Each structure stands twice: as structure tokens, then as C-alpha cells.
Amino acid sequence: ETGVTQSPTHLIKTRGQQVTLRCSSQSGHNTVSWYQQALGQGPQFIFQYYREEENGRGNFPPRFSGLQFPNYSSELNVNALELDDSALYLCASSSTPATDTQYFGPGTRLTVL
Amino acid sequence: LAKTTQPISMDSYEGQEVNITCSHNNIATNDYITWYQQFPSQGPRFIIQGYKTKVTNEVASLFIPADRKSSTLSLPRVSLSDTAVYYCLVGDYRADGLTFGKGTHLIIQP
Numbered sequence: 001e002t003g004v005t006q007s008p009t010h011l012i013k014t015r016g017q018q019v020t021l022r023c024s025s026q027s028g029h030n031t032v033s034w035y036q037q038a039l040g041q042g043p044q045f046i047f048q049y050y051r052e053e054e055n056g057r058g059n060f061p062p063r064f065s066g067l068q069f070p071n072y073s074s075e076l077n078v079n080a081l082e083l084d085d086s087a088l089y090l091c092a093s094s095s096t097p098a099t100d101t102q103y104f105g106p107g108t109r110l111t112v113l
Numbered sequence: 114l115a116k117t118t119q120p121i122s123m124d125s126y127e128g129q130e131v132n133i134t135c136s137h138n139n140i141a142t143n144d145y146i147t148w149y150q151q152f153p154s155q156g157p158r159f160i161i162q163g164y165k166t167k168v169t170n171e172v173a174s175l176f177i178p179a180d181r182k183s184s185t186l187s188l189p190r191v192s193l194s195d196t197a198v199y200y201c202l203v204g205d206y207r208a209d210g211l212t213f214g215k216g217t218h219l220i221i222q223p
Contacts, residue, residue: 004156107156
């Protein structure tokens, strides 16, 4: 059974740029959730995708958007990067949308200069 | 979602039992209590979940009193590798995702 994988591991961007982060869900999982974790804080829910549709969203602006593909992998896109977007971005997959048991990937560390 | 309060940090020694208590005074009838563990530079990992009384698995035990206003995660005979941040989550986990607080930073010393 393959776990959740994310790419890239690290990324450095400058303010105003756009970034795309990728996530492959665990085998058999159809739901992907994205979280942002600032240094010293717990992860904050960005949004969730279920069967290629957005299925819930946290308190993040529209410049945070996503996609889910037929194979249930997912992308997180962030436009007009700001310094405060520097964080660890975590992807989690699950077998159903409404569950407290999610399987997290190792994350992508984004630094915005 | 019910707000949780847990200690910011705790210290213990190898071989000891560690108990981390989480307060959730506003827990709702349909809410479950779930604990996650996070090592540095890794994503959180599900440890245990419960609704009431006691739950035990191969990693930990979870004690929940009758009023469910608090819960205690118990880690038996900890080792250095148990050094991590432990998060207590409370909710019925619909499509608005998991809500993490700042967690408890547990440091195990030799």
C-alpha cells in the first residue's frame, strides 16, 4: 500500500509569484484535504476535494485554489504569493470526506521571499 | 467545533508513563475525540480516537470521563522516539476539515 506523497519537498518563491503543489493520495482513498502549517502552529484546513469537486473550505482567500484528478491525486495552487504564505503545506487523504482519520503526507515547505 | 485546551509542553523520561490531558468543555453530543502525533518535518499521524470511557490500541490509551469535558492520552513506557507534538481534536469532522490547536510538545529525556 502506497502512502501519501507530495512534491516538491521544498520550494522557494518570491512575492507575487504563483506556485503549484502536488499530492498523490493513498491507494483506495478518494478524498484529499490540504492544510497550511505555519511555524509553531497546528495545521489549518484550506479545503477538501472529493470526487474532483471542492467539498469544503476553510478561511482562506480565493487565491488558494485546487484541483483533483480522476486518479484522486490533487494540486494546490496559490496565486499572488505573500510573505505570510511561507509555511509547510500538508496534504491528507481519506477513504471518505467526513472522517477524522486522515493520512498525511510529509508536506511541502514553501518559502516566500 | 468544540475548542480544546492542552498544555503547551511536557517533559518526561524514558520508561515513564506520560499522560496528556485535553479540556473540551463545549463538546457536543455527536463529537468524537481524536489524537494525532506529529514529528518534526512530517505530517500528523492518527494515534487514537474515542467517544466515551476507555479506548486502547497498540500505541496508546485514551481515557474519557462520563461528562466528556476532558480526555487523557496515556503513552505507556515512553522512549526518546516519542518526542513529538501531540494534538487533541474534537468534532464530528464533516467537510470543514480537521481543526488543530497548537498541540502539546512532549520532550522525552534519557
